[in-house]
Amino acid sequence: MEMFVLKSSDDESFEVDEAVVLQSQLLSNLFEDCSGARECKIEEVTGQVLSKVVEYCKNHVVDGGDSSSSSSSSSAAGEALKKWDDKFITRMDLSMVLDLIMTSNYLNIKGLFDLTCQRVADEIAACKDHKEIRAKFGIVSDYTAEEEAEVLKENE
Incomplete structure (x- = not known):
């Protein structure tokens, strides 16, 4: 199999x-x-x-081996990969997840993009209100108190 070198913006090679x-x-x-x-x-x-991109991709390499393997072993492999994905995505901070969304979109790695977007969606869903979402993502409101009250009233 051919080998390639990926070099980052800060000259780290993989x-x-x-x-x-x-x-x-x-x-x-x-x-x-x-x-x-x-x-x-x-x-x-x-x-x-x-x-992190390389780690994800290495763990998602599809084995082109024996196609006669049973569906139960492929199901077990799929379950193991799902567990690996869960561990991979939950152990990183939100800042890294957001960087991975941008990078996976740029590199067009659909599985990683979907995984990272789901993590952000889960983080948002866990928030009680817009203030908690803003705090979690470091979003500063550009509304005045009056404008915010008006928007909240319109969306009741």
């Missing part, structure tokens, strides 16, 4: 195999268009974030 690259539509197209290129600098992504 050597990955082709199966990892293929999970990103952007990287897959990039390496395909630049035949022979084996290194790609991703200016928009820091090493800290890229390490």
